[in-house]
Amino acid sequence: MTTAFQLHVVRRDGTTRETEVENAASLLALLRRVGVDEIVAMCGGNCACATCHVYVEADGPLSEPEVEEREMLETLLHQTPASRLACQLMVDPGITRLKVTVAPEE
Amino acid sequence: MAQPLDISSFPTLAEAGFSGGRDNFREFCRHIFRSHEPRFLRTEEGQLVVFRHADLTRFGTAPEIGALPIGQMYPARFRDGAKPEETPGWKVGEVISGQIFTFNPPLHGPARRMILNWIGPKQVSQMEDLARSVAREVIGRIRDGETIDLVEAVSEAVVVGFWSRLLYLTDQESGAIGQAAREMTRLFYVKRSQDDQRELDRAFEDYARLLHLAAERGLAKGDPALLEIEAKLRELDFSDDPFETGIVPKSVGSVLAGNLVDGFHTAALAAANTIHTLLHHPEALDTVRQSPDLLPKAITEALRLEPPVLALSRYVLREFHVDDWILPAGNKVMMIWAAGNHDPCVFPDPERFVLNRPQVGLTTFGTGIHICPGRHAGVMLTRIMLEEFLSQGVTIEPAEEKPEWIPDHFMNQLRVFPATIRRAESQG
Numbered sequence: 001m002t003t004a005f006q007l008h009v010v011r012r013d014g015t016t017r018e019t020e021v022e023n024a025a026s027l028l029a030l031l032r033r034v035g036v037d038e039i040v041a042m043c044g045g046n047c048a049c050a051t052c053h054v055y056v057e058a059d060g061p062l063s064e065p066e067v068e069e070r071e072m073l074e075t076l077l078h079q080t081p082a083s084r085l086a087c088q089l090m091v092d093p094g095i096t097r098l099k100v101t102v103a104p105e106e
Numbered sequence: 107m108a109q110p111l112d113i114s115s116f117p118t119l120a121e122a123g124f125s126g127g128r129d130n131f132r133e134f135c136r137h138i139f140r141s142h143e144p145r146f147l148r149t150e151e152g153q154l155v156v157f158r159h160a161d162l163t164r165f166g167t168a169p170e171i172g173a174l175p176i177g178q179m180y181p182a183r184f185r186d187g188a189k190p191e192e193t194p195g196w197k198v199g200e201v202i203s204g205q206i207f208t209f210n211p212p213l214h215g216p217a218r219r220m221i222l223n224w225i226g227p228k229q230v231s232q233m234e235d236l237a238r239s240v241a242r243e244v245i246g247r248i249r250d251g252e253t254i255d256l257v258e259a260v261s262e263a264v265v266v267g268f269w270s271r272l273l274y275l276t277d278q279e280s281g282a283i284g285q286a287a288r289e290m291t292r293l294f295y296v297k298r299s300q301d302d303q304r305e306l307d308r309a310f311e312d313y314a315r316l317l318h319l320a321a322e323r324g325l326a327k328g329d330p331a332l333l334e335i336e337a338k339l340r341e342l343d344f345s346d347d348p349f350e351t352g353i354v355p356k357s358v359g360s361v362l363a364g365n366l367v368d369g370f371h372t373a374a375l376a377a378a379n380t381i382h383t384l385l386h387h388p389e390a391l392d393t394v395r396q397s398p399d400l401l402p403k404a405i406t407e408a409l410r411l412e413p414p415v416l417a418l419s420r421y422v423l424r425e426f427h428v429d430d431w432i433l434p435a436g437n438k439v440m441m442i443w444a445a446g447n448h449d450p451c452v453f454p455d456p457e458r459f460v461l462n463r464p465q466v467g468l469t470t471f472g473t474g475i476h477i478c479p480g481r482h483a484g485v486m487l488t489r490i491m492l493e494e495f496l497s498q499g500v501t502i503e504p505a506e507e508k509p510e511w512i513p514d515h516f517m518n519q520l521r522v523f524p525a526t527i528r529r530a531e532s533q534g
Contacts (some may be wrong), residue, residue, distance in 0.1 A: 034157060037464060037466050038466075040248055040465050040466050040468070041466075042258065042468065042471065042473060042477055043167070043474055043475060043477045044167030044473050044475055045167070046167060046474055046475045047219070047475075048474065048475040048476075048477050049477050050226075050227070068219075071219045071222075071223075072219070072222070074223075074227070074228075075219075075222045075223060075226030075227060075228055075229070076228055077227045077228045077231050079228075089129060097115055105402065105480065106227035
């Protein structure tokens with residue numbers, strides 16, 4: 001069952017984009033689909049490079065990061081409690097609005 | 107129905123004009139990317155060679171394609187009854203067996219995170235003051251009007267000096283490690299002689315001895331980072347498997363020795379290549395001089411153009427399906443990572459330096475789970491060197507003698523980079 005939600009993206013230069021999207025395999029795939037190219041995802045979405053680091057706010061609960069994602073996030077200079085790796089985050093069906101801010105480059 | 111990939115049907119690297127080294131690599135890319143065929147190449151020994159960006163990404167991120175295990179890299183070392191004195195490559199294999207680039211799951215993930223806890227972005231940012239102090243000293247020693255070899259006098263001096271100070275090595279020990287790192291260049295010759303192998307074993311033995319000494323000193327001093335590595339090592343509960351998973355390092359010294367080969371050797375190449383690129387693109391250097399915040403972008407583009415690594419090998423862990431073909435397990439695959447950065451399908455006009463070029467898809471540091479974890483430290487050292495040149499008002503001018511790139515090599519490496527240093531306070 002596909003679910004649509006509002007995706008609000010804040011890029012590094014402060015510009016924003018709001019669009020309605022259908023859920024996808026990962027947040028990284030969604031961001032690619034809406035043209036957020038500044039996330040380079042050097043490792044190809046394999047939780048190995050943390051270049052897809054984003055800050056996420058949702059209007060509902062998100063699945064918790066697995067241990068590999070948590071350990072990668074802990075190596076980051078710009079980590080905050082809202083940090084996630086876009087390649088690892090699957091958006092839960094109950095979410096109707098998601099704000100994603102692209103984290104500064106490490 | 108999928109068929110086994112007939113590797114013998116592809117042209118060899120030599121037939122495609124590849125012999126190694128920077129100048130030949132550039133020529134190779136200009137030739138091979140003129141057309142979409144051949145899709146792949148092969149080595150004389152029958153190894154598949156991947157060079158097109160789409161395939162580098164596909165192979166590089168596929169779980170079936172893993173790191174080249176140490177037992178496949180140095181099989182003689184792991185034969186029953188093998189003896190150190192009779193086995194060329196013994197010492198090299200011993201050191202490299204501690205490197206995460208020879209590990210596969212399930213050992214790879216925890217070992218990689220152990221390394222990132224030590225030299226990930228957060229930790230590297232805390233090392234900047236040390237890097238700056240070393241760079242300031244090294245660059246500060248160069249007199250106005252002096253012609254130097256930038257490779258030896260700056261990039262190697264800063265890189266080796268930095269790691270040596272971080273790891274409690276004396277100046278004399280640092281000199282010895284620098285010499286060993288220089289000898290490591292032989293490891294990447296397209297064809298290595300017996301003499302090369304002997305020198306490599308000698309160099310790696312000296313290098314490993316010093317890194318083990320550094321580990322002992324650091325642990326005795328209570329260095330938190332080294333104590334953390336020691337703690338994480340105890341948690342690595344895996345059996346040794348040289349032919350697939352890897353060999354669990356038995357000491358902090360083994361972790362340092364295995365994983366700083368690139369720290370001491372390849373990081374210096376990255377710095378030298380970046381300086382060379384900017385020197386030959388004066389408009390980019392001027393832009394960075396006026397807007398230092400653009401330095402990271404300039405470094406990224408310089409390393410796209412002149413990545414330190416031309417090619418490294420991976421290994422087919424499980425049968426891999428690529429389009430209508432099957433690549434069986436047990437095959438080695440040569441990945442010409444540098445060619446990904448020069449593929450015009452992804453990077454139009456690839457030999458042109460473009461400061462604002464989109465950076466998605468760079469293959470400078472590989473891709474997939476084996477992407478280089480040391481890139482943060484390497485890029486930081488390059489940036490600090492350039493910042494120090496700028497802050498000391500240093501201008502680098504090409505010398506009469508031209509830079510030389512090492513030919514017949516799997517690295518994109520300057521043998522010598524003569525340059526004349528001018529200092530702002532002395533310019534009229």
